[in-house]
Amino acid sequence: xxxxxxxxxxxxxxxxxxxxxxxxxxxxxxxxxxxxxxxxxxxxxxxxxxxxxxxxxxxxxxxxxxxxxxxxxxxxxxxxxxxxxxxxxxxxxxxxxxxxxxxxxxxxxxxxxxxxxxxxxxxxxxxxxxxxxxxxxxxxxxxxxxxxxxxxxxxxxxxxxxxxxxxxxxxxxxxxxxxxxxxxxxxxxxxxxxxxxxxxxxxxxxxxxxxxxxxxxxxxxxxxxxxxxxxxxxxxxxxxxxxxxxxxxxxxxxxxxxxxxxxxxxxxxxxxxxxxxxxxxxxxxxxxxxxxxxxxxxxxxxxxxxxxxxxxxx
Ligand SMILES: [Fe+2]
Ligand SMILES: [Fe+2]
Numbered sequence: 001x002x003x004x005x006x007x008x009x010x011x012x013x014x015x016x017x018x019x020x021x022x023x024x025x026x027x028x029x030x031x032x033x034x035x036x037x038x039x040x041x042x043x044x045x046x047x048x049x050x051x052x053x054x055x056x057x058x059x060x061x062x063x064x065x066x067x068x069x070x071x072x073x074x075x076x077x078x079x080x081x082x083x084x085x086x087x088x089x090x091x092x093x094x095x096x097x098x099x100x101x102x103x104x105x106x107x108x109x110x111x112x113x114x115x116x117x118x119x120x121x122x123x124x125x126x127x128x129x130x131x132x133x134x135x136x137x138x139x140x141x142x143x144x145x146x147x148x149x150x151x152x153x154x155x156x157x158x159x160x161x162x163x164x165x166x167x168x169x170x171x172x173x174x175x176x177x178x179x180x181x182x183x184x185x186x187x188x189x190x191x192x193x194x195x196x197x198x199x200x201x202x203x204x205x206x207x208x209x210x211x212x213x214x215x216x217x218x219x220x221x222x223x224x225x226x227x228x229x230x231x232x233x234x235x236x237x238x239x240x241x242x243x244x245x246x247x248x249x250x251x252x253x254x255x256x257x258x259x260x261x262x263x264x265x266x267x268x269x270x271x272x273x274x275x276x277x278x279x280x281x282x283x284x285x286x287x288x289x290x291x292x293x294x295x296x297x298x299x300x301x302x303x304x305x306x307x308x309x310x311x312x313x314x
Contacts, residue, residue, distance in 0.1 A: 039281055057153060057162060059188060063192055064173050064174045067219045076227055081313045084147055084313075089308055095146060098156075113292075115135065115137070115138070116136065116299075118138065118279050134236060134241075135276070141221030141224040142221045144156075145166060146314075169248055169249070169251070170217040171217065171218055172216065172261070175201065175205065176200055176204060203261070212242075217248075223245060228312075232307075236306050243272055246269070247273055253277060
């Protein structure tokens with residue numbers, strides 16, 4: 001069960017069994033008394049209009065060619081790691097301070113607070129340091145708004161801006177969108193790829209069980225942040241990097257879609273992502289006060305330990 005990676009600082013603790021995945025209780029994670037069903041309610045009657053609009057645009061515009069264009073735009077040099085700009089994690093947090101997620105029906109707080117709430121939830125549950133750091137970093141890919149445009153769904157300067165290529169639930173592009181597994185399936189037909197015979201079948205451009213890493217998801221903060229951490233030679237084990245890369249793919253990790261494309265090994269990744277997701281979702285609480293200054297010193301230690309101290313490429 002344990003996956004020991006050579007680049008892991010704490011290779012011995014990357015053990016799914018040791019995380020007691022099956023023993024968690026969401027009430028131990030939550031900092032308020034919301035029911036599980038009160039999170040992530042999506043329908044056109046009760047969901048805020050901005051969220052419905054977000055998903056309509058996301059479903060209409062996230063295609064294989066859009067993914068390819070974004071992957072090119074947010075390229076990191078494979079040798080030098082060079083990206084667009086150099087910043088420390090702390091400097092990136094300062095940039096993210098004004099960013100508010102337009103797609104999230106559960107939270108209207110700055111992302112830094114959500115990231116610290118997630119990391120602190122993981123820490124309080126006794127999970128290892130690499131997992132805590134994963135919690136702290138997992139949404140930082142929304143920093144793409146610095147280089148994005150509203151037209152490309154990356155306007156994070158205005159909380160009402162279009163953010164459909166920054167956040168929101170992702171899905172696999174290049175094959176049929178699973179109506180039973182996505183929010184607002186009524187928008188699936190708006191996707192141009194669903195009218196393209198290369199992409200609108202069950203397997204689309206993929207082969208059976210080609211594996212999670214071969215799939216292109218709707219472009220957003222997950223994939224960008226994964227690529228950024230790899231480019232900067234981050235020492236978080238693969239399990240943590242996968243949590244960051246796939247945490248927004250609710251159709252896969254929450255609804256069990258895409259089994260025809262994934263492998264047996266991906267099942268373990270799924271368990272890790274599910275574990276992570278409990279903290280991402282259930283620590284969201286606007287009344288859970290986070291003492292940023294007090295906590296920051298602790299997380300700076302983790303940032304350094306996992307090779308992310310100093311200026312990084314973004
Ligand atoms: Fe996220
Ligand atoms: Fe998150």
